[in-house]
Amino acid sequence: MNLLLEILxxxxxxxxxxxxxxxxxxxxxxxxxxxxMERKWSAMVQDRxxxxxxxVGSFRGHGLAHIAADGLKSIFKEDTMPEGSDRFLYLIAxxxxxxxxxxxxxxxxIAAPIGSFTFQITDIEPGLLFIFAITSLSVYGAVLAGASxxxxxxxxxxxxxxxxxxxxxxFMGLALMGIFMVYGSTRVSxxxxxxxxxxxxxxxxxxxxxxxxxxxxxxxxxxxxxxxxAPFDAPxxxxxxxxxxxLEYSGMRWSAFMLAEYxxxxxxxxxxxxxxxxxxxxxWLHLWESAPEWxxxxxxFAKFTAFVVFFCWFQIQLRWTVPKFRFDQTMALGWKKLLxxxxxxxxxxxxxxxxxx
Amino acid sequence: MIVFFYLFALISLILALxxxxxxNPIHSALSLVGxxxxxxxxxVMLNAEFVAVIQVLVYAGAIMVLxxxxxxxxxxxxxxxxxxxxxxxxxxxxxxxxxxMIQVLTAFMDPTLRFGEPGAYPVERIQEIGSIxxxxxxxxxxxxxxxxxxxxxxxxxxxxxxxxxxxxxx
Numbered sequence: 313m314n315l316l317l318e319i320l321x322x323x324x325x326x327x328x329x330x331x332x333x334x335x336x337x338x339x340x341x342x343x344x345x346x347x348x349m350e351r352k353w354s355a356m357v358q359d360r361x362x363x364x365x366x367x368v369g370s371f372r373g374h375g376l377a378h379i380a381a382d383g384l385k386s387i388f389k390e391d392t393m394p395e396g397s398d399r400f401l402y403l404i405a406x407x408x409x410x411x412x413x414x415x416x417x418x419x420x421x422i423a424a425p426i427g428s429f430t431f432q433i434t435d436i437e438p439g440l441l442f443i444f445a446i447t448s449l450s451v452y453g454a455v456l457a458g459a460s461x462x463x464x465x466x467x468x469x470x471x472x473x474x475x476x477x478x479x480x481x482x483f484m485g486l487a488l489m490g491i492f493m494v495y496g497s498t499r500v501s502x503x504x505x506x507x508x509x510x511x512x513x514x515x516x517x518x519x520x521x522x523x524x525x526x527x528x529x530x531x532x533x534x535x536x537x538x539x540x541x542a543p544f545d546a547p548x549x550x551x552x553x554x555x556x557x558x559l560e561y562s563g564m565r566w567s568a569f570m571l572a573e574y575x576x577x578x579x580x581x582x583x584x585x586x587x588x589x590x591x592x593x594x595x596w597l598h599l600w601e602s603a604p605e606w607x608x609x610x611x612x613f614a615k616f617t618a619f620v621v622f623f624c625w626f627q628i629q630l631r632w633t634v635p636k637f638r639f640d641q642t643m644a645l646g647w648k649k650l651l652x653x654x655x656x657x658x659x660x661x662x663x664x665x666x667x668x669x
Numbered sequence: 670m671i672v673f674f675y676l677f678a679l680i681s682l683i684l685a686l687x688x689x690x691x692x693n694p695i696h697s698a699l700s701l702v703g704x705x706x707x708x709x710x711x712x713v714m715l716n717a718e719f720v721a722v723i724q725v726l727v728y729a730g731a732i733m734v735l736x737x738x739x740x741x742x743x744x745x746x747x748x749x750x751x752x753x754x755x756x757x758x759x760x761x762x763x764x765x766x767x768x769x770m771i772q773v774l775t776a777f778m779d780p781t782l783r784f785g786e787p788g789a790y791p792v793e794r795i796q797e798i799g800s801i802x803x804x805x806x807x808x809x810x811x812x813x814x815x816x817x818x819x820x821x822x823x824x825x826x827x828x829x830x831x832x833x834x835x836x837x838x839x
Contacts, residue, residue, distance in 0.1 A: 401695065409681060437799055438722040442786045445722045448730025452702075454732060474738050478731060498801055592733055 329528075330433045333619040334417040342624065343413075343574040348379050350628050382567075394462050397560070401460035406455035406558075406565045409572030415446040416579035419500045423592050423612040426605065431592075431613075432501065433462075439500040440492075442546035443583065446486050447538055451477045451619040453572065454540070454547060458557040469556025472639055473547035477538055479646040480610035486654040490661040491587055492522055504591035516597040520588035526657045530650055535580040537646070539573060542631040546639040581623035585616060590652045592616045674714060681707030698736050705729045716792050719800045 319325055348363070352375060355362025366377040393402060419439055421432035434441060451474050458470015492498055495506035509518045521528045537544040548556040558569045585591065592612040597603065637645065685705065687700035705728045712721035770788050795803055 328748075380819050398693070398695070401699075436718055437801060438718050441719070441722045441726065445725040445730060448726055448734075451730070452737075455737050455741065459737065469742060471738060474741075478734055481731070510812075533783050 325430070327433060330431075331418075331571045334420075334422075334433060338422075339414055339417050339575055339578050340571075341518035342578045342620070344379055345569060346574040346577055346624055346628070347382065347570065348375055348642045349625070350631075353625070353628050353631050355504070357629075383385055386564050386567040391563040391565060396462040398462075401456045402560075403565075405453055405456035405460060406561065406568035406572070406662060408456065409450045410452035410453075410568055410575065412446050412453070413572050413575035413579055413614070414585060415464070416443055416576075417501065418444065420582045420586050421501060421504055422616050423609045425501075426609070430480050430501070431609070435499060435501045437499055437641045438504060438618035439503075440488060440587075441485075441498055444481065447484075448477075450572075450576070451540070457561070457569075461557070461560040463560050465555075466557050466559045468553045469547050469558060471560065472549075472553075473540060473557055476540070476544065476639075476642055476646075479643060480534045480537040480544075480650075483646070483651045483654040484538065486651070487527050487534060488587070489654075489658040490524045493658075493661050493665055494520075494523045500586065500591075504586060504593065505591040508593045514596065514599060517593075518586045519590045519591055519595075524588070524657075524661070525580050526653065527661075528584075530654045530657065531587070532580075532617055533650060534629065536627060537642070539576045539580060539627075541573065541577075541627065543634045543636045544642055545631075545636055546642050549636075550638070559624070565640055577627050578620065580627065581620040584623050585619040636639070653669055670713060674711065676712075677707040677710045681711075694740050698733060698740060701736075702729050702733045705733070716795060717800065719804060735770065 320329075335394065340373070352362045363375045363378045364372055366372070366375070366381040368377050368380075371377065378428070393399070418433045419436065419442060421429040421430065421435075425431065454473035455470050458466045458473065459466075461467070493501060495503045497503060503520075507519050510516060511518060516522065540547050548558075550556075553559075558566060559571060592609050592615065594608075594615045595606065597611065670764045681704045684700040684703040688704070691697045691700060698743075705724060708723040709724040709729075712718075712724060790803065
């Protein structure tokens with residue numbers, strides 16, 4: 313028992329355990345659940361029943377068995393490779409997006425620290441800039457898949473994806489400048505703690521959505537565009553270029569693209585929750601002073617998870633509600649409307665802080 | 670720590686060589702991305718996390734993607750024209766670079782140059798203030814003139830890009 317505690321107190325062991333928890337028990341399961349949730353919810357939107365046929369004996373679980381069925385199917389499906397493709401690039405391309413997707417969880421805290429133990433894998437100083445750096449790498453998945461598939465449709469999808477993702481990265485960073493200025497840090501833990509303050513005594517929490525409403529809209533738009541989902545799904549545009557950059561893929565590699573997309577959804581939800589909705593902080597919980605510490609952590613984790621699930625649902629609902637943009641409309645929206653808006657937001661925030669604070 | 674330095678230095682050298690040796694320009698570009706990553710890792714070990722992150726964000730995440738974008742659109746099946754062949758001008762380039770490298774190496778061999786006097790910002794001070802805050806403060810006080818000059822240079826480049834793009838529109 314003592315030996316176990318001693319092993320658990322080694323920082324490296326703690327970090328590995330945190331990584332395993334965040335990725336294997338939080339991001340991946342939620343991402344996999346999202347695949348089913350999307351199919352079920354789109355069915356609801358379109359007045360269908362949705363997937364409910366897969367079964368284990370008589371167990372159907374309202375379609376839950378489809379998750380296992382999908383996984384098994386893609387494992388046993390032939391991993392095709394188009395003729396004339398660039399073998400090495402074709403094989404590694406699906407995993408860039410997945411790696412970038414799970415890396416987001418490296419800096420997201422899920423509960424308040426106990427002593428020196430944090431519920432966050434790492435709290436580096438550049439914090440959010442690290443996220444920008446990592447998400448900018450997810451472009452490579454699409455670009456390399458498009459370039460190596462030896463298919464015109466895939467190439468078109470790849471070029472569209474790279475153009476769209478680079479464009480939206482530009483103001484994704486700018487949209488967050490306001491948050492950096494308001495909370496005075498790029499460190500995630502300080503931004504989250506900054507949102508635990510209140511206006512008017514303890515009436516209204518200083519959440520990011522209230523201090524930076526425009527920043528919230530811009531940042532969420534940019535993140536949704538980065539996941540390449542509707543209304544920004546021109547890189548996949550099934551009505552014009554079949555499936556875009558991952559057209560030639562099948563089996564497990566195709567699944568890697570899909571899983572990357574759904575993990576990215578969870579990542580987006582986690583980031584939005586952390587930056588604009590107080591992260592793990594439960595509002596007004598400090599009024600209940602006699603709350604036991606463990607209960608506070610459980611409530612914080614529950615609040616965080618609830619918000620993450622809500623924003624996952626929000627993205628799915630968004631996809632099945634709004635019509636998609638044409639590709640030139642996507643680019644025009646990004647460069648001509650959202651980029652000037654985020655610049656204006658930065659300047660306005662700086663002016664307000666300079667004058668009033 | 671020193672093991673990691675040699676590891677990343679070795680990988681980045683191998684990848685940098687790959688940039689030259691690979692026949693396929695896309696492979697070369699990817700090797701360059703890998704080199705940037707190893708450089709970023711070395712920056713992290715030098716307590717310059719901000720520079721490391723910006724290195725990945727700007728070079729690997731934006732500039733190299735644009736490189737790949739162009740290569741994708743221009744890619745030909747005939748990659749032999751990019752192959753490494755030796756001719757007079759290339760030989761000359763190798764010779765000049767070799768001389769420069771020897772010069773740098775001799776400078777590093779000089780033991781007195783290795784550890785100078787600690788400057789105004791040793792590692793402890795940077796960690797206390799925070800590297801991003803420190804860079805910001807210095808940029809807007811001591812180095813405000815170079816900073817503004819670079820801004821104007823970049824603005825000129827942006828305007829130039831817009832004009833080139835506009836020309837095609839009647």
